[in-house]
């Protein structure tokens with residue numbers, strides 16, 4: 001099943017104009033198979049694509065899982081001989097992700113997603129990368145779409161795309177594995193001996209998106225191609241496809257946000273109410 005994955009990814013990178021000659025591409029790597037495969041294909045083909053590739057890892061401080069993830073990312077860096085930038089949440093916040101979530105009374109996956117997006121945006125710009133690549137795959141798109149329909153955030157759905165153009169505040173965002181299933185990346189990673197951890201996040205099973213993905217795996221078995229046609233048809237049916245809105249700068253930290261103050265600054269304000277200086281990094 002993994003046969004042809006690399007060609008399909010390259011086809012999207014070139015045909016979809018995800019990367020161009022001279023691009024500096026930062027790949028956000030979690031330690032898991034998908035981002036490892038995205039980094040692998042981009043770094044191995046960097047010469048012919050005419051790009052520079054760097055790796056970004058956000059260490060969440062989740063006991064057990066984060067140590068395993070960090071070790072996998074270090075091993076990947078060695079194999080790819082690419083620069084690795086690590087950002088440790090606990091060093092900046094004085095708290096690891098589980099405590100931040102507990103204190104804010106928020107689901108860990110929600111806080112994790114918010115923090116990852118924030119640091120990916122901010123660090124790509126800070127480190128001088130004009131492209132940010134993530135390991136999001138076809139299963140992630142299916143989960144995102146279904147979840148948006150369940151929670152009523154349907155308006156967000158049209159934003160899903162293998163390519164989001166650069167804005168003043170954000171690097172171009174690309175998803176090289178947009179049409180690839182998780183089981184395919186696993187096969188490819190195993191076949192190529194790509195270092196990744198099978199240790200899954202302890203909070204993952206609490207997430208409805210995880211259950212949706214499992215259900216779609218079963219549908220795909222009964223009807224191969226179901227996931228791809230689901231995503232294609234939803235995107236085709238949605239109004240507003242291709243519309244992009246430029247984010248504004250957070251009044252406190254300058255990060256991209258849709259409001260006046262970004263979610264991360266609001267989280268910090270709640271955590272450190274009274275003793276915390278806003279915008280402190």
Ligand SMILES: [Zn+2]
Nearest residue numbers: 250253262265
């Ligand atoms: Zn902010």
